[in-house]
Amino acid sequence: MNGASTEPVVDRVDGEHRYAITVDGRRAGFTAYRDQGDRRVFFHTEIDDAYAGRGLAAHLVERALTDVRDSGMRVVPVCPYVAKFLERHGEFADIADPVTPEILQWLETAIA
Numbered sequence: 001m002n003g004a005s006t007e008p009v010v011d012r013v014d015g016e017h018r019y020a021i022t023v024d025g026r027r028a029g030f031t032a033y034r035d036q037g038d039r040r041v042f043f044h045t046e047i048d049d050a051y052a053g054r055g056l057a058a059h060l061v062e063r064a065l066t067d068v069r070d071s072g073m074r075v076v077p078v079c080p081y082v083a084k085f086l087e088r089h090g091e092f093a094d095i096a097d098p099v100t101p102e103i104l105q106w107l108e109t110a111i112a
């Protein structure tokens, strides 16, 4: 069909500590993390306004969490969007750890 979008692509960009989502070759958003040992701490998710409201954040976070699982790691959802996603997707509960004051303090330094 003319004008149809291709399937969005999600890549882990280690050098930028983020997973990026690309639509038709254009960066549409990202979810950013830092690693604390075997915990991947997600702290910010953003989808460009031009791509909002079509489920891209959900697709991005689903692929990111699947990659975390495949890497043998765990997830800490500081980002409110990722926290909400985890509440709705119990299939990731086994790899989710709670946000603690210690994690928040560590994150502040890690992203400074």
Ligand SMILES: CC(C)(COP(=O)(O)OP(=O)(O)OC[C@H]1O[C@@H](n2cnc3c(N)ncnc32)[C@H](O)[C@@H]1OP(=O)(O)O)[C@@H](O)C(=O)NCCC(=O)NCCS
Pocket (backbone or CB within 6 Å): 043, 044, 045, 046, 047, 048, 051, 052, 053, 054, 055, 056, 057, 058, 059, 079, 080, 081, 084
């Ligand atoms: C939040 C954001 C990433 C959603 O992107 P999107 O591709 O439009 O999201 P989806 O279409 O996959 O999902 C939309 C859902 O996100 C929810 N949402 C929007 N902003 C949210 C936020 N700050 N925290 C949690 N959930 C949020 C919406 O309520 C909607 O929920 P619904 O499924 O119950 O309708 C995007 O609006 C954005 O970049 N916002 C600015 C940055 C931001 O606030 N990031 C989140 C906190 S780090």
